[in-house]
Amino acid sequence: MLRPATLDDIPALVEIENACFKGDRLSRRQFRYMLTKAHAVTLVDEEAGRIRGYVLVLFSRGVSMARIYSIAIRPEHVRQGIGSALVKAAEEAALAHDCVSLRLEIREDNAASRALFERLGYRPFDVLHDYYEDHADAVRYEKSLAPHLKTELTRVPFYEQTLDFTCGPASLMMAMRALDPEVVMDRKKELRLWREANTIFMTSGHGGCGPYGLALAAARRGFDVEVYTNERGTLLVDSVRSREKKEVMRLVQEDMEDEARQLGIPIHYTSLQVADLERIYAEGGAALVLISSYAIYGEKFPHWVVVTGFDSRFIYLHDPFVDHEHGETVMDSINMPIRKRDFDRMARYGKTGLKAAVVLWRRGKHG
Numbered sequence: 001m002l003r004p005a006t007l008d009d010i011p012a013l014v015e016i017e018n019a020c021f022k023g024d025r026l027s028r029r030q031f032r033y034m035l036t037k038a039h040a041v042t043l044v045d046e047e048a049g050r051i052r053g054y055v056l057v058l059f060s061r062g063v064s065m066a067r068i069y070s071i072a073i074r075p076e077h078v079r080q081g082i083g084s085a086l087v088k089a090a091e092e093a094a095l096a097h098d099c100v101s102l103r104l105e106i107r108e109d110n111a112a113s114r115a116l117f118e119r120l121g122y123r124p125f126d127v128l129h130d131y132y133e134d135h136a137d138a139v140r141y142e143k144s145l146a147p148h149l150k151t152e153l154t155r156v157p158f159y160e161q162t163l164d165f166t167c168g169p170a171s172l173m174m175a176m177r178a179l180d181p182e183v184v185m186d187r188k189k190e191l192r193l194w195r196e197a198n199t200i201f202m203t204s205g206h207g208g209c210g211p212y213g214l215a216l217a218a219a220r221r222g223f224d225v226e227v228y229t230n231e232r233g234t235l236l237v238d239s240v241r242s243r244e245k246k247e248v249m250r251l252v253q254e255d256m257e258d259e260a261r262q263l264g265i266p267i268h269y270t271s272l273q274v275a276d277l278e279r280i281y282a283e284g285g286a287a288l289v290l291i292s293s294y295a296i297y298g299e300k301f302p303h304w305v306v307v308t309g310f311d312s313r314f315i316y317l318h319d320p321f322v323d324h325e326h327g328e329t330v331m332d333s334i335n336m337p338i339r340k341r342d343f344d345r346m347a348r349y350g351k352t353g354l355k356a357a358v359v360l361w362r363r364g365k366h367g
Contacts, residue, residue: 002089005042005054007035012051013044020072023133026056040069041093045082052077055086059097060328064314064337066094067328068104083116091145098339100146100314103331105131105138117141128330140331146313156286156308158334159185161320168209168288169193170320171304172218175286175360178306179223193217199252200236200302208302210235211356212256212267214288219263224361227260230271231354236302271355274340278310280359290356292349293321302349308335315343 005013010031017025026034034040034056044054053073059066068090073082094102105128106113118124122141131138156178161170169190177183197213215225229235234250260267272280277287286306293303309316314337322333338346348355 001046002043002085003046005035005044007032009044009051009054010035013042013054016051016054016072016074019075026070034069043086043089043093045073045086052080053082053086055090057090057093057102058328058332059094059099060332060336064098064100064339065332066090066097066099066102067332068102071104078112083113084120087117087120091143095145100337101142101144103140103142105140105329105331107132108137108139114139114141117143126331126334131329142331156306156318157185158318158330159190159320160322160330160333162187162190163194165208166190166194167320168197168214168304169217171288171306171318172197172214172358174306174318174320175288175358176218176221176223178286179284179360179362183221196220199249199256208236209304210253210256211290211358212253212260214304214358215265216256216259216263218358218360219260219265222363224363226266226268226359226361228268228270228272228357228359229355230269231352231356232269235354235356236350272357272359274315274343277307277315277357281307281310284361286360288358288360289317289347290349290354291346302354313340314338315340 010028013026013031014028031042034042038058039060040056040058042054042056045052053071055071056069057066058069068087071083071086071090073086091102104117104122106117108127120143122143124139125142126140128138128140156174159170159173159177161167172193173183173185173189177185193214194209196217197209198207199210199213200207211227211229215227218225234246234253236249257267272287272289277289280287288304288306291303291305293301303319303321305320306318307315308318316335316337319333319336322328322330
């Protein structure tokens with residue numbers, strides 16, 4: 001019998017962990033968190049009052065993608081079809097949460113588990129080196145739960161931001177690399193781009209980057225660039241209380257706007273809709289879009305992401321931020337599916353509903 005796990009099941013779940021894994025085990029405290037606070041579901045296989053295995057599925061806030069965080073079966077019950085049943089139950093749970101893809105990591109040397117998931121239609125798409133406690137590699141797997149949706153994703157390489165305030169430079173590097181494979185993505189360049197594009201004062205600590213600074217950084221590196229924003233005046237200034245900081249932001253942005261005009265960078269005082277982004281994508285452009293992170297992470301701060309593709313229902317994004325504190329890995333931030341009808345609400349920030357995007361093209365390939 002398959003059923004949702006309860007707090008009373010925690011001792012059995014910990015027992016299964018200890019029996020199945022030598023390292024990287026979920027603790028009693030972690031299981032309690034997953035059952036009470038996490039955006040997750042844990043399902044168990046039970047027979048005659050004994051739990052024989054479980055699967056734990058995590059859901060990403062605001063994203064139509066789920067992840068099998070852990071699956072385990074008591075050694076004495078392997079090869080009895082329990083694993084297949086648990087995986088299918090996980091897929092049903094994901095679909096019930098309106099998710100269109102399911103991902104997971106498997107140890108590269110775990111041949112039995114890899115064979116099971118491949119038999120069930122999961123495909124390997126990447127390798128995470130030095131992923132486990134014993135430094136073993138992990139293979140990333142994915143399965144589409146809505147195969148009728150045709151997805152053609154641009155081969156945009158992924159780069160994880162290394163600091164809380166460098167989502168803009170990380171996104172810019174991904175967009176530049178998508179157009180030019182010779183572009184190097186590393187931390188030195190991430191910080192250099194941040195220094196060039198930084199315009200925003202945060203409530204505490206270092207500031208982030210606005211569209212004009214990011215556009216200038218791309219133009220200096222040989223790309224044709226366009227800026228789209230639905231607001232004139234100083235952007236992202238609402239949350240700044242200090243009059244002096246507001247004035248600094250105004251002067252920095254005005255200077256950047258002047259330089260952008262001198263370089264011939266088009267500044268469009270209008271917002272891009274999903275259909276516009278889809279057209280840009282089809283014509284070979286790469287778009288960075290400013291979003292509010294509230295829908296995904298539950299915190300209100302401006303955040304840059306990169307568009308990686310479309311299908312009939314979804315827009316796909318690379319998000320340079322990986323929420324490691326809540327159990328996410330890089331794979332949770334790659335080609336994140338967002339329902340088109342939800343994206344417009346997400347792609348705005350602050351009380352004024354600021355919308356901003358930076359579009360890159362290969363030099364001379366557009367217009």
